Amino acid sequence: MAREDRIELKARMVTERLATLSAQPLADFAVLERLICQRAQEAPAHADLVREGESSAGIRMMLGGWACRYKMLVNGRRQLLSFVLPGELCDPYMHLLARMDHSLAALTPVTYAQLGREESERLVHDHPAVARALWIQTMFEIGVEREWTASLGQRVAFQRLAHLFCDIYLRLNMTGIAEDNWCDFPPTQGDIGDATGLSSVHVNRTLQDLRAANLITLTNKRLFIRNLEALKSAALFRPSYGVVAH
Amino acid sequence: MAREDRIELKARMVTERLATLSAQPLADFAVLERLICQRAQEAPAHADLVREGESSAGIRMMLGGWACRYKMLVNGRRQLLSFVLPGELCDPYMHLLARMDHSLAALTPVTYAQLGREESERLVHDHPAVARALWIQTMFEIGVEREWTASLGQRVAFQRLAHLFCDIYLRLNMTGIAEDNWCDFPPTQGDIGDATGLSSVHVNRTLQDLRAANLITLTNKRLFIRNLEALKSAALFRPSYGVVAH
DNA sequence: CGAGCCATTGAGGCCCTTCAAACATAGTGG
DNA sequence: CCACTATGTTTGAAGGGCCTCAATGGCTCG
Known part of the structure; x- marks a missing residue:
């Protein structure tokens, strides 16, 4: 093309x-x-x-x-x-x-x-x-x-990362470039740490927890959400999204 | 009146x-x-x-x-x-x-x-x-x-509170209702905790540290900044304020 | 193939939390 | 006027989440 x-x-x-x-x-x-x-x-x-x-x-x-x-x-x-x-x-x-x-x-x-x-x-x-x-x-x-x-102030590391993944996936989905619980996820663990206010070491360990809880897979800059509803729940996610114009 | x-x-x-x-x-x-x-x-x-x-x-x-x-x-x-x-x-x-x-x-x-x-x-x-x-x-x-x-993600409690006081004082000062390093400060320690992502217990202890460092006095809902420059420095404060229209 | 970036793991420690209780202050009603 | 209550501040103690330091191994790329 x-x-x-x-x-x-x-x-x-x-x-x-x-x-x-x-x-x-x-x-x-x-x-x-x-x-x-x-x-x-x-x-x-x-x-x-x-x-x-x-x-x-x-x-x-x-x-x-x-x-x-x-x-x-x-x-x-x-x-x-x-x-x-x-x-x-x-x-x-x-x-x-x-x-x-x-x-x-x-x-x-x-x-x-x-x-x-x-x-x-x-x-x-x-x-x-x-x-x-x-x-x-x-x-x-x-x-x-x-x-x-609100994440930075009130969510613990596990919830913070879960929320990040929900947020990103749903926004990509809105634009039509993510489907079936798959999406690109290029940030490094260092980037994620700078975003979530955590050290990259702790991001790494928390990612392992998320994988162990069967919530996500994240390899090679690709994210797969194994269970979106469970992830939302772990993230204390509440959709103030999809809020369009009045 | x-x-x-x-x-x-x-x-x-x-x-x-x-x-x-x-x-x-x-x-x-x-x-x-x-x-x-x-x-x-x-x-x-x-x-x-x-x-x-x-x-x-x-x-x-x-x-x-x-x-x-x-x-x-x-x-x-x-x-x-x-x-x-x-x-x-x-x-x-x-x-x-x-x-x-x-x-x-x-x-x-x-x-x-x-x-x-x-x-x-x-x-x-x-x-x-x-x-x-x-x-x-x-x-x-x-x-x-x-x-x-940025405060919630990257500043420790001491810096976070210092930044809060700088921020509030300078904004009140902009509007002309704070002068000579004095201003009202009505939030309770619980409110401050909810604002800074800290427990009210830790807010209390950190306030004592700020007082001990001779940076502020805070009693009866009144704030006095004993040393504004030192407080700014402790807060890692950088003025992106006073930025007016183009 | 060395260089650099990134992910991973271990160890030790501090910042901040939760739980709990005492104390101060102010407003309320008998 | 003074118990009585509610709200906020202060202090202690114990524990956990997360940090820093440090080292190893995988991967990509010039």
């Missing part, structure tokens, strides 16, 4: 997601879809797409690969704030602030579309439906991050 | 904050200021202003007293997501989603202004400057929550 065709498929994935989330017709996003195709670009694994303190550009959409938002503390420790999955957006309205308050890095090689600041502002100005969908996406994203915060 | 006068002063506090944050003239917020005065109401301490799962109303602004956002887990544990201080807004665009993904409760007796959903939508539609300021406020708020997430 030609590269352009793949890009178009991925652009469609983004707009379909926005249309669903905002309960608006796909036709409202035709202009955005064209723009995405024109502005697609790539970055290697571990590349920083934007760093804390830099001025933020406009709208950025992940077409393929995984990225993550993170903050570095002055003592050198890193906290991941969230994973950015294919089909999702990265802080679409961050450019309202003068500077980024966190960094964004590629976890794997990524393909993404990047609109400039003025281009973004023109787009949302001329297309209120797009603007509305972007805000809804932003609120959705924040909701995911809030559940994450 | 008559009640109406007090409300007007507080409404002015809100609009001044929005004007500063968005770098727009105060005059742009005259309509909002009038609306606030008309829609002011009160609630007692511990009252839930809105609960997770309920449909969210429109814009809500804290005029006096402290509130908090929180999530309850199915095991009964509570995680505070953030404190809502006088002059701040509560999820101004939450009504884009069908249901609240968290609850909002009064920590002290509170005065707040509550606009209805349609009223809110009309306001932001007719007054783009207000809409812009509300979004900037939202992004600011999210930035604070993100720093909070």
Whole structure:
């Protein structure tokens, strides 16, 4: 398949997601879809797409690969704030602030579309439906991050990892790139540790517990959820997901 | 002083904050200021202003007293997501989603202004400057929550509490209701525990450590920061604050 | 084939938790 | 006015979850 065709498929994935989330017709996003195709670009694994303190550009959409938002503390420790999955957006309205308050890095090689600041502002100005969908996406994203915060504060390691797997699988499933309890899971145990506030050693041991409990298999960057309902239950998972527009 | 006068002063506090944050003239917020005065109401301490799962109303602004956002887990544990201080807004665009993904409760007796959903939508539609300021406020708020997430994941108890005190004092100072390193601090040690992911017992002991290190005094719901620079340093505090509009 | 990254395992120890009880403070009703 | 109750703070003791340090082995890649 030609590269352009793949890009178009991925652009469609983004707009379909926005249309669903905002309960608006796909036709409202035709202009955005064209723009995405024109502005697609790539970055290697571990590349920083934007760093804390830099001025933020406009709208950025992940077409393929995984990225993550993170903050570095002055003592050198890193906290991941969230994973950015294919089909999702990265802080679409961050450019309202003068500077980024966190960094964004590629976890794997990524393909993404990047609109400039003025281009973004023109787009949302001329297309209120797009603007509305972007805000809804932003609120959705924040909701995911809030559940994450609850994890860090109140869940023990076993529950935290279980919750992470539920969260990721269901989000990938929403976008149509995960099915039958299988999905990609590229983060290393070190990455998972930075995301969950655990040491990589303890992540390793807790993963063994999850496997021993027959909840998951995780090998070669592929995750299989052996028992989704049991995993949800272990994760204290409650779906504030699927919450679409009013 | 008559009640109406007090409300007007507080409404002015809100609009001044929005004007500063968005770098727009105060005059742009005259309509909002009038609306606030008309829609002011009160609630007692511990009252839930809105609960997770309920449909969210429109814009809500804290005029006096402290509130908090929180999530309850199915095991009964509570995680505070953030404190809502006088002059701040509560999820101004939450009504884009069908249901609240968290609850909002009064920590002290509170005065707040509550606009209805349609009223809110009309306001932001007719007054783009207000809409812009509300979004900037939202992004600011999210930035604070993100720093909070980093705290829960990467800071030890001592640093976490130190960071909390820096955060609160500086935010109150921004709104002009804290000076000379003094401010109100109404949360109980239990509340602080739910906010920081610590047990109230350990909060108590860590507070003693902070006092012993000559960093703070905290008695009778009043906080005094004995040495702000030392406290910031202990908190690994880095100001992504004061980041105003682009 | 060495270099580097990642997963895994062991050992020791500290941070923080839970349980429990005593103490202080404030508001309530008889 | 003072028991009485409720709420919050403080302290002690014991234990466990998770951390750090350290070393080994598998895998990929230049």
